[in-house]
Amino acid sequence: MTSIMTNGAAMAALQTLRSINYNMEEVQSRISSGYRVETAADNAAYWSIATTMRSDNAALSTVQDALGLGAAKVDTSYAGMSNAIDVISEIKAKLVAAREPGVDKTKINKEIAELKNQLVSSAESASFSGENWLYNSSTTPAATKSIVASFNRSTDGSVSVSTLDYDTAVSILIDTEDASLGQLTKGVEVAQPNGATAPTTANATYYLINAGSTTTAAGTEIVLYSTTTDDILDGMISAADAMLTALTDSAATLGAIQSRIDMQENFVANLMDVIDKGVGRLVDADMNEESTRLKALQTQQQLGIQALSIANTNSENILRLFQQ
Template identity: 85%
Template sequence: MTSILTNSAAMAALQTLRSINTNMEDVQSRISSGYRVETAADNAAYWSIATTMRSDNAALSTVQDALGLGAAKVDTSYAGMSSAIEVVSEIKAKLVAAREPGVDKTKINKELNELKNQLASAAESASFSGENWLYNDTTTPAGIKSIVASFNRSTNGSVSVTTLDYDTAESILIDTQDSSLGQLTKGVAVEQGAAVGTGTANATYHLVLAAGGTAPTGSVLIDLTSATPDDDIEGMISAVDKMLSNLTDAASTLGAITSRIDMQENFVANLMDVIDKGVGRLVDADMNEESTRLKALQTQQQLGIQALSIANTNSENILRLFQQ
């Protein structure tokens, strides 16, 4: 049946052409955006996963920044601690020299005073971003400092932040408010004279007296005069040696934290890359496939237009019949 009111062939060709044009729009959108799943309408499940993981990656990027800031604080503290160890080692050597007969102890004491000033300067200068893990001049005792180390998402969807904690009480060298909290300001008990080897400490020494601070109860400042007995000097050497051991332990801990931060930074960077790849597999368009599909659709579109043109000529053929 041929009808001039209803052109079934043209309607079928038009419907096919519309479908081809819709597919072309989808392909062109994927090519222009680079995404196979750009909106929730494309694939709600994949879009939801990708959006969540992109958000997590942004959080991990912030973790990277926090690790960098934490590394700078640790490095600053380690630099100050390393300097302090060198100075304390020099003080120990000066005290050993003072033990030699005939040495001018007052001159050595002048050197000791300058070395103590250097210790105070190094401790006070080891500050980064307003935090100093070697020097405390507040009424609040030095406590635990936390560095954001990772962002975690559990299987049930809950999120948490993991921190790397360090107790600065181990590294505080000088505490101006409470001398007992500083490695160099607190009293160190030692055995000297007849008590050596007995296991009973009979003398207590501290190396630095903070400006405005008070000496630890029962402790004597390491200071030389021309009349300082040899037993006292040996006791001072023992006290400085213990301080040096404590500083070495603190520096070892800071070094271990530095190593941990470096490993965590590498892990976070790799984790972000892996997440990016995973999201890409879900939502990125395969450009080779899309370009091939576009070429095929362009061919189909041309054929559809030709088919629609042919279908529309049927009415013209009917008109010729009436003209004869």
């Protein structure tokens, strides 16, 4: 039946054209945004996962910054510690040189005094972002410092932050409040020869730097006089060597922290890349596929418009039947 009131063919063609236009809008949106799942309406499950993982990646980016800051602090402390080891090695060499007969010990002491000043300057300068792990002038003793190392999400959805901890008490070289808390200001007890000819030894205590601490160190400062005996020199050399050993251990600990931070930085960077890649698999649009679909839909749209045009000509054909 042919009707001039209802054009079924045109209605079918129009419905098809609407569907094609809707699909074209969807494909064009994916091409312009680059996302297959851009909003929760596109795919609630994938959108939720992607949003959570993007948030976690932002937290990991902050962790990366924190690791960089921590690495800078450790590097600064290690540089100061390394310099201190070199200077104490030089002081030890000067003490050994003073052991030679006929040497002017007072002149060697002037050199040692300048080396001490260098130690104070190095320790005081080893500061980064307001923190100094080698020099303490606060009434509060040196404490454990924490470096944010990772952001963790467990299987039950709970989150936590992990840290790398370092006890700065083992690396403080100079403490102006309590001399006993500084590696170079505290007294070091050593076995010292007791008398030029006697084979016996006695304990003696020496410290390297007098920082004017509120709580002074026990023992005697390593200072040379023209009257300094060989036995005392031997004790001072032993004390300097013990300090050098302690500083070497502290530097080794700092080096281990450096290595751990480097490994963690690499891991966090790789983890962020993996998360980005995983999110992309869930929500990114396949541009090759979408461009192919767009080309097909454009062809379908042209055919739909032509079909609608043909359907609309049916009424005109009926009109011709009534023309004379």
